[in-house]
Amino acid sequence: MRIRTKLLLILLALALPPLVAISFYALREGRLLGDELAAKAAVSYRHAAEQELALMVDLIGEDLNDNRRLMELSVALLAQESRAALTGPAAGEDAARTAEEFDAAGGLPPGLAPLPDYPVPATAQALSVSRPRGTTLAQGQAARLAGLLPTMDMLRAKLTDNMLWAYVALPDGLMASFPGHGRMPEGYDPRDRPWYTEALSRREAAWSILVDASTGRLTATVSTPVTAADGRLLGVAAIDAPLEAMLPESDLSRRWGEGVKALLVRRAETAGGQALEVIGTQNFLSTALTWNTPLAPEPFAAEDPAAADRLVAAIASKRPVQMPLGLGGQDFFAVFKPFPDTPAGLLVLVPREAVLRQADTAEASILARTQGMLAVVVAGSLLAVAGAVVLASLGSRAVTKPVTALCEAAGKLAQGDLDSRAPVSGRDELAHLAMTFNAMAPKLAERLRLKQDMLLAMEVQQNLLPSAPPSLPGLDVAGSTRFCDETGGDYFDFLTIEGDGQGGLDVIVGDATGHGIAAALFMATGRALLRGGRAGRADPAGLISLANALLCRDTMDSGRFLTLFYLRLAGGGLAPAGHLEWARAGHDPALVYDPASDTFGELMGPGLPLGVLPDYAYEGQSHPGLKPGQVLALGTDGIWEARNPSGEMYGKDRFRAVIRANAKAPAADILAAAHKDVADFQAGAPRDDDITLVIVKADVA
Structure with missing residues (x-):
């Protein structure tokens, strides 16, 4: 290889590493900056999306609370009217029919017009009264309860779809229901129902989610005790609302796209401890946007048992929670809001890709701009390297002779001639290199002697x-x-x-x-x-x-x-x-x-x-x-x-x-x-x- 070529390589070795290092640093810092900006943008968008979703769920919860307060006011009015009816004179018996009369007629007794769109044959013209098997119907009390017909009819008109049944149960088991209907199950005793026992236990309005005895539908039931002025228990007034009617209509798919799910879940006792059950769902892909309730609660099959346990704890503590959740092989972002006074709550599931869509778009945009910037840096670096090569080639022509002498001296040193020295001429970098070379040879000889001494010391110590x-x-x-x-x-x-x-x-x-x-x-x-x-x-x-x-x-x-x-x-x-x-x-x-x-x-x-x-x-x-x-x-x-x-x-x-x-x-x-x-x-x-x-x-x- 010619000396000029060697010098060219030496000059390139001196010039290129700093240039490459600077270029590498610029590329690295540019990539890191882009990644950092993209990550921060993604976090910001994701946080904003999570906050927006939580706010929307809060608004749904507020609508649900409005329905809840309306139902509680309605049952309070029913309890007040029941107190007046049970402590006053009988209003007459014509407005009350027994549940047995409805069942015997195979629907409605003669002379009563049917109430449309009800799950069982029912009428708004009369109350139906029922009593537990083996007890005697108290005609006086039935006549007093019949006086509640105008109040219950008024509540049905006000509550519309939010009311399935309104009823009052007395301590002796007598119960008046409106609209009037039959189909009471064998052995039915209102005093054993959760709505009755919860109202007596709490001594105030209580909520229960249970299966209606006559229709088999899941209902949200609010009940309250009816007491006389002296505190004596007169009975329990209650109103059943179809569970889907209590839940507000809200099209989350307009904001988050397809795949959004809303579930109504509650805590249930199982053989293995506490678990979650699904008692209502809303299909946002349907134009009706209605809530569907199964005939029986369905188990909540989360892929992560710890996530289900966290939801159970949120129901127990009555605190909302946000968390990632895997369900049915898909990743969701979940927002849960518990219902007051009941072991249940609203769970909204939004696909993870929907929450991160804006974040991913922003991240991709920033990364694209960063890649463009890096391409410019790479092109500039390559041009700088090419320029360095040209300058090194031109400079090698002027320094061929001292480099040749330096190479000869180096060759002698490599063959063991530690007395070899390079000629020094001028004051440029090559002269300084020759002086450095000349100073290096004695130090190399000294290091060789030191190495030999160390080897001898090692041999002596090994012999010890x-x-x-x-x-x-x-x-x-x-x-x-x-x-x-x-x-x-x-x-x-x-x-x-x-x-x-x-x-x-x-x-x-x-x-x-x-x-x-x-x-x-x-x-x-x-x-x-x-x-x-x-x-x-x-x-x-x-x-x-x-x-x-x-x-x-x-x-x-x-x-x-x-x-x-x-x-x-x-x-x-x-x-x-x-x-x-x-x-x-x-x-x-x-x-x-x-x-x-x-x-x-x-x-x-x-x-x-x-x-x-x-x-x-x-x-x-x-x-x-x-x-x-x-x-x-x-x-x-x-x-x-x-x-x-x-x-x-x-x-x-x-x-x-x-x-x-x-x-x-x-x-x-x-x-x-x-x-x-x-x-x-x-x-x-x-x-x-x-x-x-x-x-x-x-x-x-």
């Missing part, structure tokens, strides 16, 4: 570690150290006890502060002091006390320290003849796992790290020897403090799990499994600390 585990009767021992740099501050050692006669062994694990050359030197000093102190045959506590005193003389002012766990397998370390002795110098306790009981124990004990207080006296600890199958693990905190890419620590629970899972394997396999599990957990994350682990396993006989 045991090359192979000791061979002890009944014990399987393995240990290793993995540094995070070329050298580190972790340390382990195996020292046989001479003259023990039973295969005794000292196992030492230490961790100097930090890592690298300084930590390695500190570790080597501690190792030498411990090995030198063993000549006096001291116990572990005495050895580390001596090493601590000597170490503090040289390093106390440095702020460095060394944690250490000195374990002695006395008498072979196996139970019952042998036992464990140890002393801790601020190091994590050793773990002892017993597969027979699946339990972990810790070899605890007090002790400060070495190098903190020169006169500190360390305490020795002891424990029975290892039993067959038991595993002793002694490591540094680089294991459980290892972190994965998300910053989570490995922890001792995972370490114990590895020991438990591999307890039957040889010590070397347990060691390898622990290192592999830590590496898998880190998933390529940089290692921050050295890792040292020693495994001592008692062989199974």
Whole structure:
């Protein structure tokens, strides 16, 4: 490749990255701005749509409350007139017919004209009276109730479709209904009906949603007690309204499109607890826009049980609620408004796409404008790149010669000639590049020497570690150290006890502060002091006390320290003849796992790290020897403090799990499994600390 071409590439490498970075930044920020504006617009439109829907449902609820108040005023008037009729003289019997007379005539008794558009044969010319089976019709009371005919007829004219029946029931079971009709079910007793019991329980107007006894239709019934001036109960007055007549007409589909649903739901007791039932629906696709009520309540089959529970709670608390709801495989935005005094409410469902239609349109418009802006930015960036290429090509012609010299010098340096230098001429950037090159070569040589020194230090430190585990009767021992740099501050050692006669062994694990050359030197000093102190045959506590005193003389002012766990397998370390002795110098306790009981124990004990207080006296600890199958693990905190890419620590629970899972394997396999599990957990994350682990396993006989 020609030098001019190389220089062209160099110039492009210098010019293009900033240009590409700026272009990328502009594209990225433009896209983020567009996305942010689109998201905010979508949220704003969605919030406005939700508020509008909630307002419309509130208006429907207000219309329903108007109907409710009208019905309550009507039943209050009926109760007032009933009080006057029941405490005054009888008005006559001609206006009252028994329900049996209607049934016997197969519709209407002779002389009565039918009332059109009623679900059963009925007449507006007479009341019908009924009584529970086994009771006697009280003619005097029936005659008094007959005097309510003008009042009930007037209420029917005022309420029109909002009134199905008006009736008054007395405490003895006698009941007068208007319009007059038959078809009362077998065993019917008004005193057992919810409208009667609720009115007596509340002592005021009460609402009930129930199935009409004569027509089988769902009705909204308002009832109120009728009392004399002295508070004596005279009866209960009630008015039935067809459920669909109580609900106002409202075409939500004009605003929200097809798919809008309105449901009248109520809370019901089931074997599994409380659930919702649908007692009325409105079909907005129909031109009539009328409410439909099923012959029997239908279960509310929400796809999310939590959403149904939330609606049940809203009915119980009498509070409106807005929420997403899945129904019939479709996502809706639901607005629920409870009815006062009844365990029911109005649920309006609008398809999610209808609520989000405006938001999606606004979002798409903003994104389209953003894409147009980004296209302009891309075109400008490409033109700028093309211009940079042309300028770099022209500029390369003027600097061919110094570049050639620089390439020759670089070639020599690449072949190992660290004395190679490039000629420097002029004061331009190429001259500065040549000077930089000339300054780089000595530094490169210095770094190579430093690298060689580090490799030598690593070799020396590796030689300080045991090359192979000791061979002890009944014990399987393995240990290793993995540094995070070329050298580190972790340390382990195996020292046989001479003259023990039973295969005794000292196992030492230490961790100097930090890592690298300084930590390695500190570790080597501690190792030498411990090995030198063993000549006096001291116990572990005495050895580390001596090493601590000597170490503090040289390093106390440095702020460095060394944690250490000195374990002695006395008498072979196996139970019952042998036992464990140890002393801790601020190091994590050793773990002892017993597969027979699946339990972990810790070899605890007090002790400060070495190098903190020169006169500190360390305490020795002891424990029975290892039993067959038991595993002793002694490591540094680089294991459980290892972190994965998300910053989570490995922890001792995972370490114990590895020991438990591999307890039957040889010590070397347990060691390898622990290192592999830590590496898998880190998933390529940089290692921050050295890792040292020693495994001592008692062989199974």
